[in-house]
Amino acid sequence: MKKHNSLLIATLLFGFALVAQTTPQQMIVDMQAGINLGNVLSAPVEGNWAPAVEGQYFLDVAAAGFSTVRIPMDFFGARTSGDTSIWSSAANTAGSYTGSIADYTVSTTYLNRIETVVDWALNAGLIAIIDVHGSKLKTEFQYTFDRKNRHSERTEPTSAKRLADLDKFTAIWTAIANRFEPKSDQLLFEIINEPYFEITEADMNSINTSIIATIRNTGGNNSTRNIIITGGTKNSFEAPTTIDPTIITSDSYLIATFHYYNPNTFTKSSQDNKDQEVWGSTSDKNQIDIDFQVVYDWAFLNNIPVLLGEFGADNTGGYNYDTGDLNTINSNTTGFADGGPDNASRVEFHRYLAEKAIALGFAFAAWDAGPESNKTIHKRNDATSTVNYNIANFSVTNYNPKVTTPSTVVDNSIWVTDVKDALIGTVLSVDEVVKNDDAILVYPNPAANNIRIQSKKEIVQIELFSILGQLILVENNFEEQLNISNFADGYYLLKITFKDKSIANKKLLIAH
Numbered sequence: 001m002k003k004h005n006s007l008l009i010a011t012l013l014f015g016f017a018l019v020a021q022t023t024p025q026q027m028i029v030d031m032q033a034g035i036n037l038g039n040v041l042s043a044p045v046e047g048n049w050a051p052a053v054e055g056q057y058f059l060d061v062a063a064a065g066f067s068t069v070r071i072p073m074d075f076f077g078a079r080t081s082g083d084t085s086i087w088s089s090a091a092n093t094a095g096s097y098t099g100s101i102a103d104y105t106v107s108t109t110y111l112n113r114i115e116t117v118v119d120w121a122l123n124a125g126l127i128a129i130i131d132v133h134g135s136k137l138k139t140e141f142q143y144t145f146d147r148k149n150r151h152s153e154r155t156e157p158t159s160a161k162r163l164a165d166l167d168k169f170t171a172i173w174t175a176i177a178n179r180f181e182p183k184s185d186q187l188l189f190e191i192i193n194e195p196y197f198e199i200t201e202a203d204m205n206s207i208n209t210s211i212i213a214t215i216r217n218t219g220g221n222n223s224t225r226n227i228i229i230t231g232g233t234k235n236s237f238e239a240p241t242t243i244d245p246t247i248i249t250s251d252s253y254l255i256a257t258f259h260y261y262n263p264n265t266f267t268k269s270s271q272d273n274k275d276q277e278v279w280g281s282t283s284d285k286n287q288i289d290i291d292f293q294v295v296y297d298w299a300f301l302n303n304i305p306v307l308l309g310e311f312g313a314d315n316t317g318g319y320n321y322d323t324g325d326l327n328t329i330n331s332n333t334t335g336f337a338d339g340g341p342d343n344a345s346r347v348e349f350h351r352y353l354a355e356k357a358i359a360l361g362f363a364f365a366a367w368d369a370g371p372e373s374n375k376t377i378h379k380r381n382d383a384t385s386t387v388n389y390n391i392a393n394f395s396v397t398n399y400n401p402k403v404t405t406p407s408t409v410v411d412n413s414i415w416v417t418d419v420k421d422a423l424i425g426t427v428l429s430v431d432e433v434v435k436n437d438d439a440i441l442v443y444p445n446p447a448a449n450n451i452r453i454q455s456k457k458e459i460v461q462i463e464l465f466s467i468l469g470q471l472i473l474v475e476n477n478f479e480e481q482l483n484i485s486n487f488a489d490g491y492y493l494l495k496i497t498f499k500d501k502s503i504a505n506k507k508l509l510i511a512h
Helices: 024-031 055-064 108-123 135-145 160-180 201-216 236-242 245-249 282-302 343-359 417-424
Strands: 033-036 068-073 127-132 187-190 227-229 254-260 306-311 363-366 440-443 450-455 459-466 471-475 481-483 490-498 503-510
Touching: 024 127, 024 254, 024 306, 024 363, 024 503, 033 417, 055 108, 068 108, 068 363, 108 127, 108 160, 127 160, 135 160, 160 187, 160 201, 201 227, 201 236, 201 245, 236 254, 236 282, 245 254, 254 282, 282 306, 282 343, 306 343, 343 363, 343 417, 450 459, 450 490
Parallel strands: 033 068, 033 363, 068 127, 127 187, 187 227, 227 254, 254 306, 306 363
Antiparallel strands: 440 450, 450 481, 459 471, 459 490, 490 503
16 A cells, blocks of 8 residues: 655646645545554543554554554543533523633643554554544533533533533644644544534534634644544534535645444444344445435535545454454343344445445545454454564565464454455555655646646556546557546546556546
């Protein structure tokens, strides 16, 4: 899998040189296939919900062919000092609030740990995402909005505590932005995980606006760092559609995100009363097509790229990779009709969603919460590994994966191999792409009439494919410029063949 630093543009049509940060559109192309480091830094204590992470994990991820790792983390609880409960949650008390973001301090120890983990990911050549996420985030922040009036933590919108909670959230993002400003643009910020279950469209638009400004105001690399956002009220594939368009047009470095676990009778079928163990019919796949088309149409209209930030299905038959048992992941429940999805369905669900995301020009990050969870892809056992490695000098070609899985597991690799392969098989393999991305430049992108393609190597053929894989143009006498004015708006794939028989693939958005 290709890895990129900043996009280097040596020469534009007007003949001057400049260096630009990676645009959101190019970042999505670079991200392609990703995975979540779930239930680790988002647990109240690292190691409570999944093995504590070590650098070896990121080597595993990079060696498997993933380009991106999304890292959920929770800054609430003991990790940020300052008690917002001293302020009234009653209506019309906002005028009595005299606090500020200075009242809240993020733990230096936790920031140090996060920086270590982020550096492991970046040094392994991965694109990393800091995602604010977790149970304490829910109870201490998201539940205070409680748009459905279900939680005791709810505060009135005009209360002093609502202002305090917003200040605390802003203080957290200020600390993140300041600590990580020096990092390269291969680090992305995701403002908040799944806010829509508790936060309204209007409130989320306000939070997005405020936190984007907070990040940008720290300057430096954060001025153009890509930030991942979603909307309020509507969930799943509809979540980004509630983002105020003015937020998108006011910032050139934003990426929209959505999650997809439909139908939950299948994706959560290790739980009681969710007993759909088979998935993959024409009707099942048509529903995915319909839902993803909603996201694509919205993204195209608003000129913003998309990350499918989470998706997945429970382990086959309810298998527990930690103990080697069936139907014991939710040991406090009984009455499973079947225990979980059948294996072929689980694999096909991951494959189809990943393939659909890539076909529509989205990047994706599959949900994985390690061996102690009901959704396992990497069977993390990093903390007890005795394998020696030097992450600073890591390369895929010299990597020899460890095997730490208990003998009770039939698949004795570090991965649930068939699911991992289903995800990675949806993107271009390492052998199919040019290793040095500086060798090829396609601009402008998006484009309306003509594109220029520049390379340090001689190009012998250009092919243009639709997102459905249909070959629509072949150019064997290419001379830097290609006319695309006759093609309909949408995403396309350029396949560029060089004289040395290597191939580069570039996504192209045509927008007249």
